[in-house]
Amino acid sequence: MRLNGTGDAIANQTYPLTTDDLTDAIGDDELDLAEGTETIADILxxxxxxxFHTPEEVEHTLQAGVCERAIGRKGYSDRDPTTPGSVYGHECVSF
Structure with missing residues (x-):
């Protein structure tokens, strides 16, 4: 996820802010995701x-709330094995 200059807009707000205050101020700003964009209002x-008491709280909320288009290819990892019970990856085979 890229803040596209929205990070500055978040930092320049006067805190504390409610969700409605933030949506009114920058809700139409769009964040670039791996596959498309999403508005701040949609995430919030x-x-x-x-x-929100700090800009960091806003950024953490946005990071936690983006839709699945932000993660790119579902279930893909070039580092970790498939977790047990995952619907992605290979099925266990017994020899």
Whole structure:
């Protein structure tokens, strides 16, 4: 996820801010995702009404709330083995 200059807009707000305040100020700003974009308002609505005390709280909420288009290819990892019970990856084979 890229903030596309929205990080500056988040940092320049006067805190504390409610979700409605933040949506009114920068809700139409779009974040670049691995596959498309999403508005800040769309992300924030997933969490309901909140009060943010710092710009970092806003950024963490946005990172936690982006849709699945932000992760790129689902189930892909070039580092970790498939986790037990995962629907992605290979099925266990007994020899």
């Amino acid at each position: 609505q997933r969490f309901g009404d909140q009060t």
